[in-house]
Amino acid sequence: MMTIVQTPDAPAAIGPYSQAMIANGMVFTSGQIALTPEGVMLAGDVKEQCAQVLSNLKAVLEAAGSSMSQVVKTTIFLDNMDDFVAVNELYAAAFGDHKPARSTVAVKTLPKNALVEIDAIALVG
Secondary structure: OEEEEOOOOOOOOOOOOOOEEEEOOEEEEOOEOOEOOOOOEOOOOHHHHHHHHHHHHHHHHHHOOOOHHHEEEEEEEEOOHHHHHHHHHHHHHHHOOOOOEEEEEEOOOOHHHOOEEEEEEEEOO
């Protein structure tokens, strides 16, 4: 059985997908970009965008009955690998002592020309 996760505390999906899905005691989030919960894309620098991305990710995880401390794996997509250090700072602050497995990849373009996108897989409950 799968459950769709939807919360007004994060931006609605901008395509034919869900904010997240719960299956077999785990939540699989869609990639979060720097859209506000109202759907406004932040035009700021990578730090401002990353802070919004992490806020969105936290909201989706909490709506699924999970949390940042239950994340098992993340993937970070950057439009410029030069932003790695700045993103890493905010990421480390958001996760604290918890250090999930992670991949970080540079991509040519992200939705809405975002500078950073992050998705996660986490335990529920």
